[in-house]
Amino acid sequence: MKAAVFHAQEDLRIEEVADPSPGPGQVKLRNAFAGICGSDLHVYYTPEAAGLDFExxxxxxxxxxxxxxxxxxSGTVVELGEGVDGIxxxxxxxxxPIYYCGDCAACRRGMYIACxxxxxxxxxxxxxGMAEFTTVDASKLHVLPENVDLRLGALVEPMAVAWHAVSRSGVESGGTALIAGAGPIGIGVWFALKARGIEKVLVxxxxxxxxxxxAALGATVVDPVTEDLGAAVTALTDGDGVDVAFDAxxxxPAITSSLASLVPGGRVVVVAIHERTMDFLPTQLVMAExxxxxxxxxxxxxxxxxxxxMAAGVYDTTGxxxxxxxxxxxxxxxALRGGAGAKILVQSN
Structure with missing residues (x-):
């Protein structure tokens, strides 16, 4: 089968490799679409900075x-390993796609993502997923309903990153929000807020x-370089500040401007990975809790x-x-490294 195989920094090859076979408790998938993530860019260009140990x-x-x-x-099940049922x-x-140990402090608290x-x-x-086939544990599968196609299915993972961030924010229906960054995760945060009844959102x-x-999806946007972000937040919230802000x-500067935009008692959720350290004055947190x-x-x-x-029609991939x-x-x-486009899906078959 054909696969995108990473060998070393800036060395990703399309190669012929052996088809996998499912072991006990596994399934074989015919992959459909695989998204290129920011993590993939880190792996390709700076694997050490991505925190991955390939040695x-x-x-x-x-x-x-x-x-x-x-x-x-996303993909379609084509073969079942021994002992698989319910699929x-x-x-x-x-x-x-997560593997976790089940024994560390994070896992014992159910925080498998911090394993x-x-x-x-x-x-x-x-x-x-960037291959014609793969095998995974059946326990990792989430079956798609009939009205969610495989293209949308490949977006479940990045949209779940954004959904989890909104869950961490604690914002409730009728609240207000600021999103810093309109890449795929920022777009996902906007959809997740919309799904939860948060309509007053500034990007x-x-x-x-x-x-x-x-903006074509329906968001209210502001350019923080040439426009007055503070004035836009004031207009959105009648001067109160937003309940939550998301660094995507x-x-x-996304964090510092987000902190300045909060209502007293508000929260900034950092969902983006930072490559550089930053300075901020913790007194900002103290004075407004x-x-x-x-x-x-x-x-x-x-x-x-x-x-x-997705099944309810919340997500739109247009544009x-x-x-x-x-x-x-x-x-x-x-192309993504150069700033072109938003989300690219690789068709694996």
């Missing part, structure tokens, strides 16, 4: 390089292209919630999702 076998999966990429993907050949599924040995199928595993994004993309940009919280990845229930919202063939994945990574 040693992964402590849970035992995987080493070369690695088939693709951790946000049928022909089921269309999204895959919760000390965390791994991801398609980053640190035997296989991934701050310096890129004209990304502002246009999310991964830049220090505001908070900064982190949000990492997703739990299985976040997948279920996103799929239900921000593009498809490329498997042979085009390297060019797509280069």
């Amino acid at each position: 040693h076998p992964h402590p849970l999966t035992g995987s080493t390089l070369p690695q088939i990429l693709g951790h946000e993907f 049928s050949v022909g089921d269309r599924v999204a895959v919760w 000390q040995k965390i791994g991801f199928h398609g980053l640190s595993s035997d296989g991934g 701050s994004e310096p890129s004209a292209d990304r502002r246009a993309i999310i 940009a991964g830049a220090g 505001t908070e900064i919280a982190g949000a990492l990845a997703y739990l299985p229930e976040d997948f279920d919630a996103v799929i239900a919202a 921000w999702v593009k498809d490329v063939p498997l042979d085009g994945v390297v060019d797509a990574i280069h």
